[in-house]
Amino acid sequence: MTNVLALVGSLRAGSINRKLAEAAEQHAPEGITLTTFDGIVDLPFYNEDIDGDTPPAAAVAFRDAVAAADAVLLVTPEYNGTMPAVLKNALDWGSRPFGASPLSGKPLAVIGSAFGQYGGVWAHDDARKSAGIAGAKVLEDVKVAIPQSVVRFAETHPREDAEVVELVQGALRALADAADERVAV
Known part of the structure; x- marks a missing residue:
């Protein structure tokens, strides 16, 4: 069983990207479980002064969740041409x-959806770059950027979109394969 931890870059309850994570959880291929970690909202902005012998409880819980997972899936929209601050902050805490x-x-791996015609590719590129610098083994070839989110999912949940389900399952399989390779080494 491969355990994937999802981090959603949007905090909004009705977020399309949160729904995309729900679709990934519901349609995870056999042998893969996906759990969304909602505690990134509780992480204080990274500050080395508070990250000493007794880091904040939210940071400890987050790091424990990442450590227990076999792989991580970032599900992010694009805010002003880049990833949301809450996701970048989580990567900062996870890098220490x-x-x-x-x-x-x-x-x-990084996936997501945005209103624009490119589906958030700038945010996804920035998230991959930041995660790689933070030490993650970024799957550069996994690219799921779903454009026109507000229109495409106006009346349909992503879990009901066959193309989206197929793309998300492919991303999860790639993560599982990479996790298996990591264990084999």
């Missing part, structure tokens, strides 16, 4: 402690 972070070597 330096040299022993829970993200270090962890397979990670």
